[in-house]
Amino acid sequence: MAAALAFVGAAHADSVKIGFVSTLTTPASVIGQDIQNSVELALEHIGNKMGNLDVELFMEDDGFKPDVGKQKTDKLVKQNDVDFVAGYIWSHVLLASMNSVLDADKFLISANAGPSQIAGKRCHKNFFSTSWQNDQTPMALGEHLNKIGVKSIYIMAPNYAAGKDMVAGVESTFKGDVKGKDMTKWG
Numbered sequence: 001m002a003a004a005l006a007f008v009g010a011a012h013a014d015s016v017k018i019g020f021v022s023t024l025t026t027p028a029s030v031i032g033q034d035i036q037n038s039v040e041l042a043l044e045h046i047g048n049k050m051g052n053l054d055v056e057l058f059m060e061d062d063g064f065k066p067d068v069g070k071q072k073t074d075k076l077v078k079q080n081d082v083d084f085v086a087g088y089i090w091s092h093v094l095l096a097s098m099n100s101v102l103d104a105d106k107f108l109i110s111a112n113a114g115p116s117q118i119a120g121k122r123c124h125k126n127f128f129s130t131s132w133q134n135d136q137t138p139m140a141l142g143e144h145l146n147k148i149g150v151k152s153i154y155i156m157a158p159n160y161a162a163g164k165d166m167v168a169g170v171e172s173t174f175k176g177d178v179k180g181k182d183m184t185k186w187g
């Protein structure tokens with residue numbers, strides 16, 4: 001954040017513009033609404049300033065749809081010329097939107113989404129995640145199942161980017177027999 005403020009200060013800006021893209025409607029919106037409330041509370045707490053600069057916040061609803069998330073992200077980057085884009089909670093939306101932010105040399109902060117595809121060779125100097133990589137916890141689960149002597153499992157996960165990452169995480173470390181797996185439909 002300090003580096004970002006230095007960048008903004010160096011550009012002689014009058015404000016820091018933050019774009020926020022999250023799922024704020026649909027049944028999948030509970031996390032997005034919580035994160036929206038936390039951002040608004042945090043800005044209130046710091047007097048809507050970062051350093052001595054006013055903060056302009058632009059909220060956008062991705063509707064839980066990757067194409068809508070990308071469209072809203074493009075608007076924030078191109079039309080609003082934000083310094084940061086943050087708020088993503090669903091991996092499939094982040095994956096569709098991330099290049100719009102990073103190709104424009106803006107800062108991208110994921111509030112919850114942590115797709116494994118962004119690690120390693122797709123890692124970027126302007127990408128920050130406040131949570132985890134989707135396959136990390138399931139990798140630990142696979143190791144734990146080995147340690148306690150579980151010999152076989154059946155895997156079920158939601159059929160989207162994070163669910164697939166979680167299945168891959170368990171399968172990468174579990175030494176027993178995977179009897180089967182189902183990738184369930186959303187909704």
